Amino acid sequence: xxxxxxxxxxxxxxxxxxxxxxxxxxxxxxxxxxxxxxxxxxxxxxxxxxxxxxxxxxxxxxxxxxxxxxxxxxxxxxxxxxxxxxxxxxxxxxxxxxxxxxxxxxxxxxxxxxxxxxxxxxxxxxxxxxxxxxxxxxxxxxxxxxxxxxxxxxxxxxxxxxxxxxxxxxxxxxxxxxxxxxxxx
Numbered sequence: 790x791x792x793x794x795x796x797x798x799x800x801x802x803x804x805x806x807x808x809x810x811x812x813x814x815x816x817x818x819x820x821x822x823x824x825x826x827x828x829x830x831x832x833x834x835x836x837x838x839x840x841x842x843x844x845x846x847x848x849x850x851x852x853x854x855x856x857x858x859x860x861x862x863x864x865x866x867x868x869x870x871x872x873x874x875x876x877x878x879x880x881x882x883x884x885x886x887x888x889x890x891x892x893x894x895x896x897x898x899x900x901x902x903x904x905x906x907x908x909x910x911x912x913x914x915x916x917x918x919x920x921x922x923x924x925x926x927x928x929x930x931x932x933x934x935x936x937x938x939x940x941x942x943x944x945x946x947x948x949x950x951x952x953x954x955x956x957x958x959x960x961x962x963x964x965x966x967x968x969x970x971x972x973x974x
Contacts (some may be wrong), residue, residue: 799851800850801848801849801850802848802849802851802954803846803954803956804849804853804857804953804954805842805845805846806842806843806857806885806897806903807842807950807953808843808871808947808949808950809948809951809969810839810841810945810947810948811945811946811947811948812948814945815839816923817941817942818839818926818938818940819833819836819839821926821937821940822863822927824926825935825937825940826889826926826935829929829933830861830929831928831933832927832928833927834926838961838964839924839926840951840953840964841873841889841896841922841923841947842859843900843904844903844904844907844913844915845892845911846862846913854967856912857910857912858952860903860906860907860910860912861903861950861952861968861970862970863906864899864902864903865949865950865970865971865972866970867902867970868895868898868950868972869898870972870973871891871895871896871899871946872891872944872946873889873896873922873945873946874890874942874944875939875940875942876889877891877939878935878936878939880927880932881951883929883931883952884925884927885928885933886923886926886927886928887924887939887940888921888922888923889923889946892944897920897922897949899950899972900920900922901920903950925930942943947972951968952967952968953965953966954966954967954971
């Protein structure tokens with residue numbers, strides 16, 4: 790577990806919960822972004838921002854951080870081992886993403902547990918659509934309509950789950966881990 794960042798008072802901060810990726814997976818994704826997704830006016834998501842979002846909480850009072858972290862710790866400790874792998878590449882009108890397989894639906898189970906805990910605490914309204922694990926890898930103004938081969942990631946397990954602070958900047962969002970918790974205790 791990492792130590793909490795410094796937030797406090799009545800300040801409002803943008804928060805989300807995500808699964809963190811192991812360094813070798815991030816290394817492979819960065820190389821894939823460069824080799825398979827480069828050559829367009831699309832902007833690659835920086836290495837430090839690659840993750841699998843579980844729940845976007847939006848703007849929350851800083852006082853919510855500690856109770857949200859308590860729920861994250863409990864959900865992470867209860868999680869069964871998660872195994873993900875590349876499924877396909879998909880573009881929406883604004884982003885390119887690598888969608889992931891979810892062996893035994895354990896990532897989905899974690900997302901459901903985390904969402905339930907956060908909703909019961911009044912911190913989150915779950916989305917109506919079914920959650921699908923993915924990593925956003927590109928941002929763009931108009932879809933480049935890429936059809937890349939998938940990165941050679943094989944199956945992998947997230948390193949942990951974390952509560953992130955998202956700061957919007959003119960150059961793009963900057964994410965900072967407030968605290969992370971090991972999956973499965």
